[in-house]
Amino acid sequence: MPRTxxxxxxKSKEAAPIPGPTLTLPEGxxxxxxxxxxxxxxxxRTIDERIWALNRQGKVPxxxxxxxxxxAQLGSLLAVEKDSGCFLFTYYRDxxxxxxxxxxxxxxxxxxxxxxxxxxxxxxxxxLQGADLRHRVIQxxxxxxxxxxxxxxxxxxxxxxxxxxxxxxYFGDGSASQGEAHEAMNFAGVHHLPLVFVCxxxxxxxxxxxxxxxxIDDVAxxxxxxxxxxxxxxxxxxxxxxxxxxxxxxxxxxxxxxxLEMKVERFMPHTTDDDDRRYRPAEELEEARRRDPIxxxxxxxxxHGALTQRQADDIKTQxxxxxxxxxxxxxxxxxxxxSTIHDLVYAP
Amino acid sequence: xxxKTVIEAVxxxxxxxxxxxxxxxxxxxxxxxRGGVFLATQGLLEEFGETRVVDTPLAEASIVGMALGAAFxxxxxxxxxxxxxxxxxxxxxxxxxxARVCYGTHGQVQAPLVVRIPYGGxxxxxxxxxxxVESYFFHTPGLKVVTPATPYDAKGxxxxxxxxxxPVVFLEHKKTYRLVRGEVPEDEYTVPIGxxxxxxxxxxxxxxxYGLMLHYCLEAAQHLAQEDIDxxxxxxxxxxxxxxxxxxxxxxxxGKLLVVHEDNITGGVGAxxxxxxxxxxxxxxxxxxIRLCGPDVPTMPFAQNLEDAYMPNxxxxxxxxxxxxxx
Numbered sequence: 211m212p213r214t215x216x217x218x219x220x221k222s223k224e225a226a227p228i229p230g231p232t233l234t235l236p237e238g239x240x241x242x243x244x245x246x247x248x249x250x251x252x253x254x255r256t257i258d259e260r261i262w263a264l265n266r267q268g269k270v271p272x273x274x275x276x277x278x279x280x281x282a283q284l285g286s287l288l289a290v291e292k293d294s295g296c297f298l299f300t301y302y303r304d305x306x307x308x309x310x311x312x313x314x315x316x317x318x319x320x321x322x323x324x325x326x327x328x329x330x331x332x333x334x335x336x337x338l339q340g341a342d343l344r345h346r347v348i349q350x351x352x353x354x355x356x357x358x359x360x361x362x363x364x365x366x367x368x369x370x371x372x373x374x375x376x377x378x379x380y381f382g383d384g385s386a387s388q389g390e391a392h393e394a395m396n397f398a399g400v401h402h403l404p405l406v407f408v409c410x411x412x413x414x415x416x417x418x419x420x421x422x423x424x425x426i427d428d429v430a431x432x433x434x435x436x437x438x439x440x441x442x443x444x445x446x447x448x449x450x451x452x453x454x455x456x457x458x459x460x461x462x463x464x465x466x467x468x469x470l471e472m473k474v475e476r477f478m479p480h481t482t483d484d485d486d487r488r489y490r491p492a493e494e495l496e497e498a499r500r501r502d503p504i505x506x507x508x509x510x511x512x513x514h515g516a517l518t519q520r521q522a523d524d525i526k527t528q529x530x531x532x533x534x535x536x537x538x539x540x541x542x543x544x545x546x547x548x549s550t551i552h553d554l555v556y557a558p
Numbered sequence: 559x560x561x562k563t564v565i566e567a568v569x570x571x572x573x574x575x576x577x578x579x580x581x582x583x584x585x586x587x588x589x590x591x592r593g594g595v596f597l598a599t600q601g602l603l604e605e606f607g608e609t610r611v612v613d614t615p616l617a618e619a620s621i622v623g624m625a626l627g628a629a630f631x632x633x634x635x636x637x638x639x640x641x642x643x644x645x646x647x648x649x650x651x652x653x654x655x656x657a658r659v660c661y662g663t664h665g666q667v668q669a670p671l672v673v674r675i676p677y678g679g680x681x682x683x684x685x686x687x688x689x690x691v692e693s694y695f696f697h698t699p700g701l702k703v704v705t706p707a708t709p710y711d712a713k714g715x716x717x718x719x720x721x722x723x724x725p726v727v728f729l730e731h732k733k734t735y736r737l738v739r740g741e742v743p744e745d746e747y748t749v750p751i752g753x754x755x756x757x758x759x760x761x762x763x764x765x766x767x768y769g770l771m772l773h774y775c776l777e778a779a780q781h782l783a784q785e786d787i788d789x790x791x792x793x794x795x796x797x798x799x800x801x802x803x804x805x806x807x808x809x810x811x812x813g814k815l816l817v818v819h820e821d822n823i824t825g826g827v828g829a830x831x832x833x834x835x836x837x838x839x840x841x842x843x844x845x846x847x848i849r850l851c852g853p854d855v856p857t858m859p860f861a862q863n864l865e866d867a868y869m870p871n872x873x874x875x876x877x878x879x880x881x882x883x884x885x
Contacts, residue, residue: 331662331663334661334664341663343666343667348663348667350659350663356654359626360630363625363626363628363629364630364631365627366612367633368631390620393619393620393623394624397617397620397624400615554661555661556724557665557724558723
């Protein structure tokens with residue numbers, strides 16, 4: 211049986227960055243874009259680590275870290291932002307995506323502390339869950355897979371309206387097992403919807419490894435069953451993720467759905483309530499961390515003279531300062547007024 | 559005024575709203591070429607085309623999930639769940655997701671969809687073609703739940719539901735589809751959601767009901783009129799939001815309350831109505847609050863005698879009314 215993945219691997223190789231001064235950037239981006247991505251990535255990592263620490267201090271009730279997924283999310287987002295006609299349905303590990311679209315660190319911290327100023331749900335929901343319509347993001351719940359059929363309906367409506375929007379639905383390998391993942395992809399295939407399914411495969415559904423979730427190596431293989439292409443890329447490589455998403459968006463707009471699988475690593479436990487030492491070999495994690503997307507991107511930029519060590523240090527210092535200030539601001543922010551508990555159960 | 563059936567009223571409401579508003583569309587199993595298994599969507603494919611009359615795969619979770627997603631984009635989808643018994647795969651999308659959209663996004667996102675669900679028994683449907691599902695939705699803040707009993711109310715309430723900016727569960731009792739006829743105006747009208755209707759005025763006791771049972775209650779009330787028992791019959795029409803003031807005003811007037819529904823008794827709508835009367839009309843009560851409902855078995859069984867035993871009917875209701883009146 212032909213594997214859809216083989217096509218993609220070829221494509222990935224073409225797009226892969228070649229180290230050294232001969233680096234050819236994928237279409238549509240510049241080294242400055244990559245420096246911006248690096249700056250964002252460092253800020254997001256700083257926020258992510260701070261949130262974890264705040265959880266241990268009892269100030270943040272729950273958090274799901276995106277550490278290890280940053281290149282996939284920001285590379286993909288770079289393509290989304292260059293396109294400007296996209297709408298995103300995210301999932302709970304998409305912290306980098308949600309910050310990358312333009313949230314301020316203060317908004318992020320307010321959301322994690324359940325304070326006024328949370329743009330997603332005004333502190334009604336888990337952090338950064340609900341919607342950020344200013345930045346064209348919806349994530350109603352963390353019932354995994356439920357967002358996939360909603361994204362499909364959104365894409366159906368965009369097609370009905372002929373507005374040219376491409377919807378991107380992000381999900382993990384865990385969601386891929388839900389029946390709604392099948393229903394969504396099946397319908398999208400039947401109707402050739404302008405929709406990109408983006409699977410961030412970190413090989414763990416909380417503690418359950420991929421080998422216990424599915425009998426295949428690549429989720430992308432399933433695309434063949436729905437009549438549209440599936441591709442696999444190295445999700446630790448920002449340039450590959452950018453290029454694959456860019457092509458997927460173009461394909462989705464003109465021809466129909468794409469299933470794009472980004473192979474990523476989960477550096478942290480499932481959430482702040484999880485202890486991955488109970489199920490994950492330490493050596494495996496150590497190995498994964500050697501492929502830290504921040505280190506990889508910094509090395510690439512330094513190699514090509516787009517970043518000096520001093521600039522990298524400055525970026526880290528600035529990020530820490532921003533996160534310090536945001537943490538202070540969020541700690542000082544008000545809780546929602548209790549009298550508002552009944553507000554907006556129904557729309558007017 | 560023309561006399562129409564409930565199913566004709568439903569079809570007209572959808573058709574007129576689709577003509578009025580291009581964001582309204584229908585989707586579901588067999589809604590297109592087949593016109594729906596009950597023919598609620600007959601003729602719509604021919605008039606509006608495949609884009610707005612979407613025959614879906616046989617997959618309820620995605621029928622509601624996709625309708626919800628389309629609603630996020632400003633559409634007004636009317637997904638059909640073919641039988642209430644088949645809605646459970648979609649329970650998460652409706653009870654878990656749709657109900658929480660507005661609250662969970664603090665009003666940024668709205669979910670204007672109307673999930674039409676034929677429900678109820680008395681049609682030899684057995685355990686999986688007869689279910690009463692209303693109490694699950696009734697318990698869920700964020701949903702509106704509409705249960706019309708007559709063609710007039712079905713059409714007027716369906717129009718209001720389609721224009722509402724919230725997820726509405728529109729429950730159509732299957733047995734009323736062709737059994738119940740009534741006058742429906744030719745001119746445009748709507749019936750507001752959340753307003754009960756006193757279908758019969760009376761002084762002796764209050765009966766609260768909805769759906770198919772409303773008709774049995776009216777029949778029973780007519781019988782009792784010959785015995786000088788003057789029954790007031792309140793048709794809830796909408797379960798959420800519940801028109802508590804119409805119910806309580808009636809109970810305060812008559813001092814006696816009987817609640818009738820086909821759904822099984824425990825945790826049903828009748829329990830809530832009873833509790834409201836006990837809390838807010840206690841001083842006016844002149845007898846025990848009585849519920850006449852389906853028994854606590856998993857839906858009416860298939861055998862004719864067992865189905866009959868399950869279903870409240872005119873005789874059983876008349877008996878309960880008589881007993882309460884004599885208290």
